[in-house]
Amino acid sequence: MAFKDLLALKKSFRLVMKIVEISKKLPKEETYALTNQIRSLSRNITVNISEVYRNRLYPKHFISRLTSTVTENSY
DSSP states (O other): OOGGGOHHHHHHHHHHHHHHHHHTTSOGGGIIIIIHHHHHHHHHHHHHHHHHHHGGGSHHHHHHHHHHHHHHTTO
């Protein structure tokens, strides 16, 4: 299966697009403090999926990265 065919990636990309649209409705004074952080963190979802997928061929690194990703996205 190709990376771009992953269901998780497709769903996360749609989620990121929704988050960007919602963040556009936040107050302008939150642009740099909250909005940018929300957008950045939402993009990390797809980045983490791609990194874990790429590292699946290396079991120890895969488990390490997967554990880090779960921890990072649990906040």
